[in-house]
Amino acid sequence: MASPPEFQVTSGGAIALQPVAVARKSPSRLFWDRFKQDKAALAGGIVIIILVLVAIVGGPLAESITGHPQNTTYTQMTDAFGVPKGPNSQFWFGADAAGRDLFVRTMYGARTSLFVGIVASGFAVLIGLIVGLTAGFFGGFVDTILSRASDVLLAVPQILIAVGVVAACSTNKNGCLGGLLQPGITVVIAVITVFSWSYIARIVRGYTLSLREKEFVESARAAGAGNIRILATEILPNLVGPLIVYSTLLIPTNILFEAALSYLGLGVPADQASWGSILSDASQLYDVAWWLMLFPGAFLILTTLAFNLLGDGLRDAFDVRSER
Amino acid sequence: MSKQIRYAVLLAAAFALIAAGCGSKKSASSNTATKSSGASNSVVGTGTYDNGSSKKGGIYRIGWEQSFGFTNNFDPTGEYLGNAWGLYSNLMLRSLVGYKHLPGAAGNDLIGDLATAVPTPTDNGLTYTYKLRTGVKFGPPVNRAVTSKDVAYAMNRLANPKDGGQYSFYYTLITGWDAVAAGKATSVSGISTPDNQTIVFHLTKAAGDFNRRMSMPATAPIPPEIGKCFEGKPGDYGRDVISSGPYMLKGSNTASASCASLKPMSGYDGANGNHIVLVRNPNYDQSTDQYRKSYPDQFQFVVNSNADDIFAKVQAGQLEDEVSSPAPKTIRAYATDPNLKPKMIPNVGDRTNYFTMNLTQPPFDDVHIRKAMNWIVDKASMQKAWGGPIPGAIAGHVVPPVLYNNGLAEYDPYSTPNNAGDLAKAQAEIKLSKYDPGKTGKCTMSACKGVLAIADTRSVDTRMVPILEADTAKIGITLKMRSINGAYTTIQTPAKNIPFSERPSWGKDYADPFTFFAELFDSGAIIKSGNTNYSLVGLTPPIAKTVGATGAIAGVPSVDPDIKACSAKLGQDRLTCWENLDKKLMTTVVPWVPYLWPNNVFIVGPTVTHWNYDQFTDGPAYSSVSVKG
Numbered sequence: 039m040a041s042p043p044e045f046q047v048t049s050g051g052a053i054a055l056q057p058v059a060v061a062r063k064s065p066s067r068l069f070w071d072r073f074k075q076d077k078a079a080l081a082g083g084i085v086i087i088i089l090v091l092v093a094i095v096g097g098p099l100a101e102s103i104t105g106h107p108q109n110t111t112y113t114q115m116t117d118a119f120g121v122p123k124g125p126n127s128q129f130w131f132g133a134d135a136a137g138r139d140l141f142v143r144t145m146y147g148a149r150t151s152l153f154v155g156i157v158a159s160g161f162a163v164l165i166g167l168i169v170g171l172t173a174g175f176f177g178g179f180v181d182t183i184l185s186r187a188s189d190v191l192l193a194v195p196q197i198l199i200a201v202g203v204v205a206a207c208s209t210n211k212n213g214c215l216g217g218l219l220q221p222g223i224t225v226v227i228a229v230i231t232v233f234s235w236s237y238i239a240r241i242v243r244g245y246t247l248s249l250r251e252k253e254f255v256e257s258a259r260a261a262g263a264g265n266i267r268i269l270a271t272e273i274l275p276n277l278v279g280p281l282i283v284y285s286t287l288l289i290p291t292n293i294l295f296e297a298a299l300s301y302l303g304l305g306v307p308a309d310q311a312s313w314g315s316i317l318s319d320a321s322q323l324y325d326v327a328w329w330l331m332l333f334p335g336a337f338l339i340l341t342t343l344a345f346n347l348l349g350d351g352l353r354d355a356f357d358v359r360s361e362r
Numbered sequence: 363m364s365k366q367i368r369y370a371v372l373l374a375a376a377f378a379l380i381a382a383g384c385g386s387k388k389s390a391s392s393n394t395a396t397k398s399s400g401a402s403n404s405v406v407g408t409g410t411y412d413n414g415s416s417k418k419g420g421i422y423r424i425g426w427e428q429s430f431g432f433t434n435n436f437d438p439t440g441e442y443l444g445n446a447w448g449l450y451s452n453l454m455l456r457s458l459v460g461y462k463h464l465p466g467a468a469g470n471d472l473i474g475d476l477a478t479a480v481p482t483p484t485d486n487g488l489t490y491t492y493k494l495r496t497g498v499k500f501g502p503p504v505n506r507a508v509t510s511k512d513v514a515y516a517m518n519r520l521a522n523p524k525d526g527g528q529y530s531f532y533y534t535l536i537t538g539w540d541a542v543a544a545g546k547a548t549s550v551s552g553i554s555t556p557d558n559q560t561i562v563f564h565l566t567k568a569a570g571d572f573n574r575r576m577s578m579p580a581t582a583p584i585p586p587e588i589g590k591c592f593e594g595k596p597g598d599y600g601r602d603v604i605s606s607g608p609y610m611l612k613g614s615n616t617a618s619a620s621c622a623s624l625k626p627m628s629g630y631d632g633a634n635g636n637h638i639v640l641v642r643n644p645n646y647d648q649s650t651d652q653y654r655k656s657y658p659d660q661f662q663f664v665v666n667s668n669a670d671d672i673f674a675k676v677q678a679g680q681l682e683d684e685v686s687s688p689a690p691k692t693i694r695a696y697a698t699d700p701n702l703k704p705k706m707i708p709n710v711g712d713r714t715n716y717f718t719m720n721l722t723q724p725p726f727d728d729v730h731i732r733k734a735m736n737w738i739v740d741k742a743s744m745q746k747a748w749g750g751p752i753p754g755a756i757a758g759h760v761v762p763p764v765l766y767n768n769g770l771a772e773y774d775p776y777s778t779p780n781n782a783g784d785l786a787k788a789q790a791e792i793k794l795s796k797y798d799p800g801k802t803g804k805c806t807m808s809a810c811k812g813v814l815a816i817a818d819t820r821s822v823d824t825r826m827v828p829i830l831e832a833d834t835a836k837i838g839i840t841l842k843m844r845s846i847n848g849a850y851t852t853i854q855t856p857a858k859n860i861p862f863s864e865r866p867s868w869g870k871d872y873a874d875p876f877t878f879f880a881e882l883f884d885s886g887a888i889i890k891s892g893n894t895n896y897s898l899v900g901l902t903p904p905i906a907k908t909v910g911a912t913g914a915i916a917g918v919p920s921v922d923p924d925i926k927a928c929s930a931k932l933g934q935d936r937l938t939c940w941e942n943l944d945k946k947l948m949t950t951v952v953p954w955v956p957y958l959w960p961n962n963v964f965i966v967g968p969t970v971t972h973w974n975y976d977q978f979t980d981g982p983a984y985s986s987v988s989v990k991g
Contacts, residue, residue, distance in 0.1 A: 119694035120746040136828040322821045326691045
């Protein structure tokens with residue numbers, strides 16, 4: 039339905055200003071109105087919902103449908119030379135280098151990739167939020183220390199350090215830090231978190247620096263509110279939008295980070311499927327086993343693209359100044 | 363990228379997934395039509411390839427995968443890498459005794475090389491006297507005749523721990539060796555050089571294989587005037603190795619013979635480098651050497667990190683040969699193409715691939731668990747993971763039969779139908795184990811859950827690990843697999859108490875089973891780092907304390923007396939003794955699951971006119987290869 043005009047022209051051509059009722063909209067309604075116009079973002083959101091469902095039930099469901107447990111090897115799915123065979127009616131995505139069902143492993147890979155991406159991003163956002171809020175709000179010496187620490191992390195060659203940490207934690211029985219970091223998925227999440235929070239911290243710090251000078255903050259302070267109260271009730275609510283946006287953009291980055299670690303053989307254990315580790319295997323065989331590259335690769339592209347589109351859409355919807 | 367474009371890509375990706383899913387049905391019929399052979403026997407040929415007549419000249423180019431991987435920077439005193447021995451023995455160094463550089467049993471026949479003949483020991487096997495042939499000269503910049511004192515110098519260098527010897531343990535039976543090793547003497551008293559053409563070794567005890575021990579490259583002559591420049595600097599001599607054979611490092615002829623002005627030769631750019639170039643030694647006299655043909659004018663060994671690229675270049679004639687391991691896809695490509703097939707040459711590798719179980723770590727401190735592991739492993743699938751029968755034969759015991767003159771060829775105490783493993787027999791063993799108190803046929807105790815296992819990160823490991831995990835899970839053992847690039851460092855450290863590893867492989871040092879048993883099962887071989895007795899057979903509490911091993915040390919079985927007894931025997935008695943020890947290890951001690959006797963598969967290029975395998979070095983007989991000029 040079209041919105042009513044705010045003024046009316048009389049038959050004589052004179053403009054007669056009439057009061058017109060304007061529908062009041064809540065911020066969330068305004069957000070949703072803007073967001074739903076972005077078809078790409080909607081599509082991204084739908085794809086993500088599907089992928090999350092795949093991550094939760096896809097692996098077991100695929101096992102149940104095919105009757106192929108994810109770590110069972112099938113000798114009939116490698117030829118006499120040990121080269122895996124391609125898709126057929128029983129193995130829809132073909133087999134991997136060890137003769138396991140690639141369809142089942144790709145479904146389980148969704149769980150690993152999304153879990154690592156979302157959990158690591160969650161930790162990174164939490165740390166980044168605390169650091170950024172503290173640095174931006176208190177400023178001065180605290181800001182200098184936290185901001186420089188964040189800058190140092192941004193300057194570190196992440197993959198190199200990550201390779202070192204993961205390798206070090208994988209060479210003994212008890213992992214690292216007295217057993218706190220166990221080789222495998224926990225190390226991967228820890229490494230990704232360590233190298234991700236600084237981006238969020240910088241963004242949060244920037245927003246906080248701006249927000250703390252706003253009138254409503256001054257007003258709250260004049261009313262006697264303490265720092266914690268101002269942070270909790272005045273600044274933090276205004277950061278929710280940007281945090282959601284940057285979280286959705288961080289998740290695909292971290293999914294790719296996990297894939298890169300797994301590609302280098304430093305990610306999740308071999309019995310735990312991940313798209314990165316499947317792609318790593320594919321690098322040895324892509325010229326004779328195209329399916330190893332295609333399926334996990336397509337899922338990886340689809341996932342990162344969906345998250346990026348959703349993130350872009352959310353940013354546009356939250357930011358009224360943005361142009362479409 | 364605009365949002366519209368990304369939207370389109372999103373749709374395209376989704377479509378691609380759907381389309382691929384549909385496409386899978388189309389390709390089903392052709393793929394399912396292929397049947398697995400299931401063959402377990404090995405495929406080896408004559409070890410020889412001919413494609414025209416051999417003649418002098420040309421450059422022989424070899425692609426070397428990943429890195430040289432030398433253990434002592436190509437310094438022969440400590441270099442223990444088999445591929446390096448191929449260069450030394452065929453091209454650069456002449457030890458007192460050597461080999462014919464042929465495939466098969468003939469390739470393990472000892473011949474006099476620097477010595478005129480293989481000596482017969484005297485004094486009840488305690489004295490060996492070698493007579494050096496005349497006419498053998500060092501290459502530049504030394505340019506003089508090789509004498510017995512140069513051999514004695516090399517031996518003294520080997521005895522001195524400061525010079526980096528890595529297999530000195532083979533020579534501790536020479537009188538006075540230990541005194542040098544302990545720093546109490548500067549020369550081995552049991553080595554004498556009555557004249558320039560004679561060298562005598564006095565032993566403290568007889569060893570039936572002493573002549574073979576004198577075939578290894580560390581015993582080849584080193585001129586003291588150059589060697590002294592590198593004393594106490596293990597590995598540094600590697601870039602200035604002085605040739606006594608037909609080829610030398612490029613740049614040797616421009617080097618100085620004085621320590622002050624001696625620079626590394628250009629022919630080798632160091633352990634992290636990417637090339638070795640060998641050119642003819644102008645002082646080499648072909649008439650002194652019956653077995654090296656020395657056809658090419660030059661050898662170029664070039665490191666390439668991409669194995670696919672190496673094999674593509676070999677096929678295209680841009681390389682003649684490779685030091686690499688062809689992947690299953692490469693083996694398939696050559697095995698199924700009649701034009702390529704002759705250029706792929708599989709050879710018996712004198713090597714065993716095995717899974718090692720640490721006798722001190724639960725659940726492998728129970729022999730029934732170790733036996734169950736031998737029953738449950740699907741060796742046929744392991745063989746496939748390596749590429750099928752061409753890369754190797756399924757192993758049934760410790761030492762490859764070729765080293766027993768084909769003794770124990772049919773022996774396999776854990777033989778299963780189609781080599782696919784036998785769950786019933788594995789469960790029967792598990793029921794006898796203390797880790798299955800309920801006699802369920804599965805290991806039910808916590809010791810069997812999350813058992814730390816070390817794997818490597820080679821492509822073959824990624825294929826083997828899932829098979830192994832699935833196999834052990836059938837008997838209730840779940841492995842906590844850690845994949846480490848270069849797993850040996852970890853498993854060679856007893857203090858890490860690694861229960862299980864899928865990585866180990868062992869090849870002979872020379873054609874005698876002693877080179878397996880002494881290194882892999884003797885308690886004397888258990889050391890703090892670089893340990894090769896991974897299973898810790900023969901571990902005692904004092905040794906455990908020294909190396910930092912912990913666990914169930916009491917009751918670890920020992921085969922030290924068996925090794926000592928067998929090593930003193932000669933001829934067939936010796937072989938029979940080793941065979942019995944092999945059986946004892948497989949049925950009583952059970953430290954391993956041997957699964958493959960690998961072949962060394964080589965692929966040669968179209969420009970090669972002759973190639974044959976060298977059984978001693980288990981690599982190409984560079985001394986006999988030839989190339990179109």
